[in-house]
Amino acid sequence: YIEAVDAHDLDRDDLEASVAAHARTELTRAKDDLGNVKRELDRFGDSLGPLLGKAETQLARLAPAVERARQGLLAASNALDAVRESGLKADDLAARLAALGTELTKLNQGAGQHGVPQTLERAERVAREAESIRVEAERLPERAAEIDHRLVSLRTRAEALTTRAGQVDPVLSELRRRFTAACWQDLQHVPDQATENVRQAEQKLREARAARDEQRWPDATSLLSTVRALLNTTDESVSAAGDRLHRLNAVQKDPQQEIDRTRFAIRDAQRLAMSGRNTPDPRHARPLDDSVARLDRAIATLEGRHPDYWHFLTETEAVRQTVARVVSQIREERGGSH
Structure with missing residues (x-):
């Protein structure tokens, strides 16, 4: 420009x-x-x-x-x-x-x-x-107090589990005496495993106490978590033996109660499947029909001199789980209106 x-x-x-x-x-x-x-x-x-x-x-x-x-x-x-x-x-x-x-x-x-x-x-x-x-x-300071409390409570729990683990052998002895091997074979390891778990837990408790005394707080916390996991596992396995005997006693005395409970679950699911329909959806009807047949087969196993009551219980539980899945599926498909 x-x-x-x-x-x-x-x-x-x-x-x-x-x-x-x-x-x-x-x-x-x-x-x-x-x-x-x-x-x-x-x-x-x-x-x-x-x-x-x-x-x-x-x-x-x-x-x-x-x-x-x-x-x-x-x-x-x-x-x-x-x-x-x-x-x-x-x-x-x-x-x-x-x-x-x-x-x-x-x-x-x-x-x-x-x-x-x-x-x-x-x-x-x-x-x-x-x-x-x-x-x-x-x-x-609060964390240190918590660790001290957990050391005491877990020590007490380990001692209690030692006592309870000693009571498993008599339970197993009764199971062996009164029921077929299939009813208790999977529990054979419980006494030895419980003893070993408690031994490991006590060792970890000693290590946790040493870590606390040396104020290695993360180590103490980690060791106490390991102890808790070991004792939880032991508690479950020890309880399983007593629970097994209790359930087997109940079904031996009155298997009809377990049968009625399972049949009621099936009938309730069948009514839900038919609700608002002339014929049930095959996706729902088929597993329910299969559940009826499976229950009948389980009932048939009770015949004879030495029934496998544990197999019967696991079968009825499996039937109820199948039925519960069908019910959940129906309700989900219908938007939770039932």
């Missing part, structure tokens, strides 16, 4: 028409070029807008985030000091806090060296970890 203006004396009164036309063409082209450049600049400015907005937002968040991280580290350090003064050790928490020292150094070096987004993310991560350390440190 400037070159076009300088090339022509546009103020002359005797400016030739051809010169004026040439100047107009050059000026028009320059004007169009300026318009194009302006549009490009506007587009560039528009594209920078969100980036600038995001950068401004991050910059506004940066200083408070870094300050929160520093305050969080200070609070965590103070909490650890308070715990140590109470006589408790917190070596694992101290190690985690020390590991944040490198992160604090990078925060102090600033965003100019490490970048705004990276520094912001680092500050937030340090603040979260410091808060976690502070909370765990403040809870440590």
Whole structure:
């Protein structure tokens, strides 16, 4: 545009028409070029807008985030000091806090060296970890008390299970005397397994006590969880023997009660399958018909001198589970309206 203006004396009164036309063409082209450049600049400015907005937002968040991280580290350090003064050790928490020292150094070096987004993310991560350390440190006295309580309660439970495990052999003896082998063979291992589980639990309890005395809190907690799992398994297996005898006694005395219970479940499902229909859906009718036949076969096994009552019970339970699945399917398909 400037070159076009300088090339022509546009103020002359005797400016030739051809010169004026040439100047107009050059000026028009320059004007169009300026318009194009302006549009490009506007587009560039528009594209920078969100980036600038995001950068401004991050910059506004940066200083408070870094300050929160520093305050969080200070609070965590103070909490650890308070715990140590109470006589408790917190070596694992101290190690985690020390590991944040490198992160604090990078925060102090600033965003100019490490970048705004990276520094912001680092500050937030340090603040979260410091808060976690502070909370765990403040809870440590309570955690120590919980561990002490669990040591006592699990010791008592282990002793009780030792007594109960000793009662399994008489139960097995009665099962062997009165029922066929199929009714109790899977329980043969229970006494030995219970004894071994309790032995392992007692060993883990001793290790947990040592870990607690040495204030290795994570180790103590983990060991106590192992003890609890061992005792739970033992409890279930020991209970299974007594429960087996109880159920076999009941069905031997009155198998009709189990038969009626199962037939009622089948009939109830059949009524539901027929509700609002002339004929049941084959997807529902078939498993219910199969359940009737399966129950009849189970009843037939009770004939003879030494019925396998446990097989009978597992069959009736399986029939009821099948029926329950059909009922759930029907209700789901009907939108829970029944």
